[in-house]
Amino acid sequence: MSLPSAAQEALAAFQQAGSWEQRARLLMQWGERLAPLLDAERSESQRVHGCESQVWLVAEVQDDHWQFRATSDARLIRGLLAVLLTRVNGLNSSELQTVDLADWFAQLGLARQLSPSRSNGLSAVLQRMRELALSRSG
Known part of the structure; x- marks a missing residue:
C-alpha cells in the first residue's frame, strides 16, 4: 500500500534527522502543527x-476517506499523534x-523511544x- 503524501513527507523528515534529539525536536514541531480542537470537541x-x-x-x-483530528495534553503525545x-x-x-502502527513508528526511527504506555496509548x-471506520461502514 502506498503512503499518503503527508506520510511520505513525515518519513523523509524523520529519516533525515540523524539523532534521537533531532527526532524528538522534530516530533515537538509536528505536534505544534496539529489543528486545535474546539472546547466542545474535547468532550x-x-x-x-x-x-x-x-x-x-x-x-x-x-x-469513505477518513480525516482525523486529535490532540493531547502532553507535548510528546501531540507529536506522536x-x-x-x-x-x-x-x-x-x-x-x-x-x-x-509498530512498523510505521519503526520506519520513522521512533519505535525504540516509545515506552510501553505510549505504545499502548x-x-x-x-x-x-478503526472502530469508528467499522461503525460507519457497516
Whole structure:
C-alpha cells in the first residue's frame, strides 16, 4: 500500500534527522502543527481511553476517506499523534484496518523511544479510529 503524501513527507523528515534529539525536536514541531480542537470537541465522548495522557479524537468521513483530528495534553503525545495522523488521514475504512502502527513508528526511527504506555496509548487511538471506520461502514 502506498503512503499518503503527508506520510511520505513525515518519513523523509524523520529519516533525515540523524539523532534521537533531532527526532524528538522534530516530533515537538509536528505536534505544534496539529489543528486545535474546539472546547466542545474535547468532550468525554471524543476522549480515547487507554492513554495515560488525555487524548481526544475527532473523525470525519467524506466519500469513505477518513480525516482525523486529535490532540493531547502532553507535548510528546501531540507529536506522536501528528505523525500518526499523517499515516491514516485520507485512507478508506479497509486501508485503515491494515495500518501497522509498530512498523510505521519503526520506519520513522521512533519505535525504540516509545515506552510501553505510549505504545499502548497510540494503539488505543488507532483502535478507536478503526472502530469508528467499522461503525460507519457497516
